[in-house]
Amino acid sequence: MRSALTPPAPRDSAEAELHPFGRPAGGVRQRLYRVIFESDTRAGKLFDEVLIGLILASVAVVVLDSIASIHAKYGGLFTVLEWSFTLIFTLEYVARLICVQRPLRYARSVFGVIDLVAVLPTYLAILVPGLHALIDVRVLRLLRIFRIFKLSAYIAEYGALGRALYESRRKILVFLSFVLLVVLIMGTLMYVVEGPQHGFHNIPTGVYWAITTMTTVGFGDITPKTDLGRFIASLMMLLGWGTLAVPTGIVSAEFTAQKLRPRTRHCVACGSDGHSMSDRFCRDCGAALPPVAPLPAAR
Numbered sequence: 001m002r003s004a005l006t007p008p009a010p011r012d013s014a015e016a017e018l019h020p021f022g023r024p025a026g027g028v029r030q031r032l033y034r035v036i037f038e039s040d041t042r043a044g045k046l047f048d049e050v051l052i053g054l055i056l057a058s059v060a061v062v063v064l065d066s067i068a069s070i071h072a073k074y075g076g077l078f079t080v081l082e083w084s085f086t087l088i089f090t091l092e093y094v095a096r097l098i099c100v101q102r103p104l105r106y107a108r109s110v111f112g113v114i115d116l117v118a119v120l121p122t123y124l125a126i127l128v129p130g131l132h133a134l135i136d137v138r139v140l141r142l143l144r145i146f147r148i149f150k151l152s153a154y155i156a157e158y159g160a161l162g163r164a165l166y167e168s169r170r171k172i173l174v175f176l177s178f179v180l181l182v183v184l185i186m187g188t189l190m191y192v193v194e195g196p197q198h199g200f201h202n203i204p205t206g207v208y209w210a211i212t213t214m215t216t217v218g219f220g221d222i223t224p225k226t227d228l229g230r231f232i233a234s235l236m237m238l239l240g241w242g243t244l245a246v247p248t249g250i251v252s253a254e255f256t257a258q259k260l261r262p263r264t265r266h267c268v269a270c271g272s273d274g275h276s277m278s279d280r281f282c283r284d285c286g287a288a289l290p291p292v293a294p295l296p297a298a299r
Contacts (some may be wrong), residue, residue: 021109022101032099036092051092058085087124164254171250177242178245183210186236190229198225214240266290 024030038044065078093115097103106112187206194200199222209222213236269287
């Protein structure tokens with residue numbers, strides 16, 4: 001008998017990675033699991049494609065129902081459709097909980113939370129009507145399209161972008177802190193220079209003007225009237241060009257650094273090559289892959 005301190009076999013680790021919520025050993029639950037969670041089967045892919053169609057239709061209903069003229073004409077139909085979608089998604093959510101061995105783990109996962117939030121607004125809208133619009137969160141469930149249609153290249157690019165942003169988080173935080181400091185100072189300065197008579201009624205209004213000017217949006221609802229105010233506005237516009245360039249350079253530099261990292265990994269247990277940087281276990285023997293060594297810091 002294996003001791004509790006003995007690490008699980010590599011095959012068990014690979015199985016847990018492939019089926020994190022637990023795949024039933026057999027019976028009706030296993031067949032239901034294959035349809036709902038395994039999109040590589042014909043029935044599973046058809047199920048996911050139908051589900052995507054229902055999600056798009058439900059989001060379209062919510063968007064159209066928010067238009068007053070359309071709501072006045074088809075409001076009753078939209079209500080029936082929305083409750084129909086909600087009942088279908090509720091049954092689907094319950095089926096997902098039933099067919100896995102660890103339902104609590106699924107309920108706490110990202111997709112589990114999204115699936116729950118997708119059905120709650122309709123029920124809560126009975127008490128708080130404004131929550132009905134939150135049904136649009138269902139569009140997040142379309143992230144499954146990457147898994148359904150095997151768009152692995154897009155997943156890799158999405159992961160590269162996420163890693164670049166994560167590795168640059170401190171630099172971006174410092175940059176945003178500097179931007180907030182600048183807009184606070186410049187907004188306060190414009191409040192002092194222009195004053196309420198020119199639309200700058202308070203410091204928050206000045207900060208709002210500084211943000212719209214620095215980001216080169218410039219709504220034009222508040223504009224300086226004095227020569228000194230226009231000079232400050234000109235500086236803000238020129239500063240806005242540099243503001244847009246800095247975060248782009250930060251993320252681009254991180255992308256370049258990622259290209260210098262090794263593309264594949266080697267399994268020390270069986271010698272298999274070609275594993276991606278995001279893999280945790282060997283696809284041939286199931287052994288845990290060695291951790292990715294970070295690049296040395298630039299001097």
